[in-house]
Amino acid sequence: MSAQPPPELTAADYPLSIKHPELLRTPTGKPITALTMDAVVSGELSAEDLRIAPETLQLQAQLADASGRPQLAANFRRAAEMTAIPDTEVLAMYNALRPRAATAAQLGELADRLGGTYGAPVCAALVREAAEVYARRDLLARPTADVG
Amino acid sequence: MTSTKPRTSTRTEVLESRPVNLDGFVEEWPEKGLVAMESDFDPAPSVRVEDGRIVELDGKARADFDFMDTFIANHAIDVASAEECTAIPSVDIARMLIDPGVSRGQVLAVTRGLTPAKILDVVKLMNVVEIMQAMQKMRARRTPANQGHSTSARDNPVQVAVDAAEGALRGFAELETTLGVVRYAPLVAIALQVGGQVGRGGVLTQCALEEATELELGMRGITAYAETISIYGTESVFVDGDDTPWSKAFLASAYASRGIKMRFTSGTGSEVQMGNAEGKSMLYLEIRCILMAKGAGVQGLQNGSISCIGVPGAVPGGIRAVAAENLVASMVDLECASGNDQSFSHSSMRRTARLMPQLLPGTDFVCSGYSAVPNADNMFAGSNFDTEDYDDWNTIQRDLQVDGGLRHVREAEVLQVRNKAARALQALFAHLDLPPITDDEVEAATYADSSNDYPLRDVLSDLKGAQSVMERGITGLDLVRGLETTGFHDVAESLLSVLRQRVSGDLLQTSAVLTADFTPLSAINDVNDYAGPGTGYRLAGERWEELKKLRHVTSATNPETEVG
Numbered sequence A: 001m002s003a004q005p006p007p008e009l010t011a012a013d014y015p016l017s018i019k020h021p022e023l024l025r026t027p028t029g030k031p032i033t034a035l036t037m038d039a040v041v042s043g044e045l046s047a048e049d050l051r052i053a054p055e056t057l058q059l060q061a062q063l064a065d066a067s068g069r070p071q072l073a074a075n076f077r078r079a080a081e082m083t084a085i086p087d088t089e090v091l092a093m094y095n096a097l098r099p100r101a102a103t104a105a106q107l108g109e110l111a112d113r114l115g116g117t118y119g120a121p122v123c124a125a126l127v128r129e130a131a132e133v134y135a136r137r138d139l140l141a142r143p144t145a146d147v148g
Numbered sequence B: 001m002t003s004t005k006p007r008t009s010t011r012t013e014v015l016e017s018r019p020v021n022l023d024g025f026v027e028e029w030p031e032k033g034l035v036a037m038e039s040d041f042d043p044a045p046s047v048r049v050e051d052g053r054i055v056e057l058d059g060k061a062r063a064d065f066d067f068m069d070t071f072i073a074n075h076a077i078d079v080a081s082a083e084e085c086t087a088i089p090s091v092d093i094a095r096m097l098i099d100p101g102v103s104r105g106q107v108l109a110v111t112r113g114l115t116p117a118k119i120l121d122v123v124k125l126m127n128v129v130e131i132m133q134a135m136q137k138m139r140a141r142r143t144p145a146n147q148g149h150s151t152s153a154r155d156n157p158v159q160v161a162v163d164a165a166e167g168a169l170r171g172f173a174e175l176e177t178t179l180g181v182v183r184y185a186p187l188v189a190i191a192l193q194v195g196g197q198v199g200r201g202g203v204l205t206q207c208a209l210e211e212a213t214e215l216e217l218g219m220r221g222i223t224a225y226a227e228t229i230s231i232y233g234t235e236s237v238f239v240d241g242d243d244t245p246w247s248k249a250f251l252a253s254a255y256a257s258r259g260i261k262m263r264f265t266s267g268t269g270s271e272v273q274m275g276n277a278e279g280k281s282m283l284y285l286e287i288r289c290i291l292m293a294k295g296a297g298v299q300g301l302q303n304g305s306i307s308c309i310g311v312p313g314a315v316p317g318g319i320r321a322v323a324a325e326n327l328v329a330s331m332v333d334l335e336c337a338s339g340n341d342q343s344f345s346h347s348s349m350r351r352t353a354r355l356m357p358q359l360l361p362g363t364d365f366v367c368s369g370y371s372a373v374p375n376a377d378n379m380f381a382g383s384n385f386d387t388e389d390y391d392d393w394n395t396i397q398r399d400l401q402v403d404g405g406l407r408h409v410r411e412a413e414v415l416q417v418r419n420k421a422a423r424a425l426q427a428l429f430a431h432l433d434l435p436p437i438t439d440d441e442v443e444a445a446t447y448a449d450s451s452n453d454y455p456l457r458d459v460l461s462d463l464k465g466a467q468s469v470m471e472r473g474i475t476g477l478d479l480v481r482g483l484e485t486t487g488f489h490d491v492a493e494s495l496l497s498v499l500r501q502r503v504s505g506d507l508l509q510t511s512a513v514l515t516a517d518f519t520p521l522s523a524i525n526d527v528n529d530y531a532g533p534g535t536g537y538r539l540a541g542e543r544w545e546e547l548k549k550l551r552h553v554t555s556a557t558n559p560e561t562e563v564g
Helices: A037-041 A054-066 A070-082 A087-096 A104-115 A121-136 B010-016 B067-076 B079-087 B090-098 B104-111 B116-123 B128-138 B157-170 B182-199 B211-219 B235-240 B245-257 B282-296 B310-314 B318-331 B348-359 B387-400 B411-431 B439-447 B459-471 B476-485 B489-504 B541-547
Strands: B047-050 B053-057 B147-149 B174-177 B204-207 B225-230 B261-265 B300-302 B335-337 B368-371
Touching: A037 B476, A037 B489, A054 A070, A070 A121, A070 B245, A070 B282, A087 A104, A087 B211, A087 B245, A104 A121, A121 B067, A121 B245, B047 B079, B053 B067, B053 B079, B067 B235, B067 B245, B067 B282, B079 B104, B090 B104, B090 B116, B090 B128, B104 B128, B104 B318, B116 B282, B116 B318, B128 B318, B128 B348, B147 B157, B157 B174, B157 B182, B157 B411, B157 B439, B174 B182, B174 B368, B182 B204, B182 B211, B182 B411, B182 B459, B182 B476, B182 B489, B204 B211, B204 B225, B211 B225, B211 B245, B225 B245, B245 B261, B245 B282, B261 B282, B282 B300, B282 B318, B310 B318, B318 B335, B318 B348, B387 B541, B411 B439, B411 B476, B476 B489
Parallel strands: B147 B174, B147 B368, B174 B204, B225 B261, B261 B300, B300 B335
Antiparallel strands: B047 B053
16 A cells, blocks of 8 residues: 555545635535526536546545545545546446456556546556456457357 | 133223334344344454454454455455554544544544444443434534425326425435336426525535436436445345445445535444345444445435334334444444435334434434425435424424524425426426426426326326436536526526536535535535533524524414414
């Protein structure tokens, strides 16, 4: 496990939506206070404005760490990385991780794409770990078999 | 005709006709895993750490780990404290769990380092009262809550909306739906969301579907959370479910990356029911699931056998094991939505007894969920409790002074929210150019009990409408806009507030729900501080006054009248 910087937020800062709305922005850069009914009706807001920003997930990861939940924090850090990946590709990546859905090479490419294109090293590490376990447990795709 | 059958007593005939004798019971068969929690075939606890890595787990060397062992060793167990914690005598840990002088946090400092077999060894020492005592302290959120199902045997979105509204008004913090015909999902999920917000702003909704579709509805903001992310305790059954711990962990992060609350689902009996328990007890395998969920970093788990309740229900000590699995989820600091969902017994007495280990101590969600529709309309194969039980449930809460998350609501208020939910959905469907909801349907929905009380809908048009929701890319924002422009301002505001929460991520934290004033309430700001009598969550004050009300309560000052 890599050492995380010490949390700046403490459990007393939760919930952020009430105690620290000033820290919350949409991925499009709008403050959370801009998500008003007027903005919805006038069409100023798109679905993109109702997504969580990677910075917010990092803040929630700090809160999880500060509450003694390191696995939850790690999940939020993977999630922060994943915000950059389009919905359809997230689903495709999930499907590739299903049993015998991808070869070792394909999982390697997936990890490279996560680490490179999306700057998602924590997610890439999860995929590499899966590839290693799948190889040992016979859960990689068999490219030439099972055609029928 | 002569009969060689020996004469039976009238007493036996009476007993034979009791509903409990329609239930199924079987002998234990430990070699096949048909045993609740006491099996000679379960491994003995052990753990060994070398170079910061677990190299032996419950008697197995790392080279022999299956993928569950690997995932648990790599992600769930705190390596630094594993050897020390697992070396603590199990009886000491069991005593810590029930000792009010030991805080929840102190227990968590030990449980984070335990192996699956060690956890089993601990809870095996506990009887059902001790399990409840421990649950009272270990539940993550201080305030208990409840979850309801709103479904329809005809997948009628109008019914789902109005029963969601009534359920929310009665107190469910979360509402779940699913489908008979899966293609109906978009319309029914919209109905659940709208109805839920009419009943009580801030209720969270979900639609149980195949993983990828469930995620898509969540991403669009049509649903608020997800729960049907199944995990299993053996590698073979996990693979049969077309997933692995890594695919599920990836999915957990995918949900969080869209700001969507999510929990996994598992339960005793699933492995033996799916034919590959690998000769291990139901509870041992469930503990592996619980630790896998913990390792994935998902905030919570729906467990308590769930759709396999018939399996532990059929073996000796099975319901004790189910109570124990809820406790284990809580004692490793996960949100626990604690079963009491699928139909379990023909016997009302047995159905109620099965509930006590969750209702009395309180859990994050006592039911996951309670059928907020008549049982025949419950598309999760029925529930242990349904709309016919509302008054019984409320009376039990009042009798025992426990908070099971519901309350009695007067008829006039019920009719008002049902009517409003139907009208809101009618207006929204018209606004979105979806198949019309007639005034007759609104009227029927206001006063209905079951799906039989509604005019039939044009199913083909509905399915086309459902498809168009997906094709046109309708999102939660479109629902807000539609409700606002058709005059349902408060409903629109409530839904917008729920959607806004995903930008904040507050609902991603452990055991989070939204209160009626849209305050996120989770294990962080509603810490379970139980420390013995007079501490922790107490049913008192305004909430207790609310739960004193029933359909019929005689006035103390005027015995001729009823209050409430």
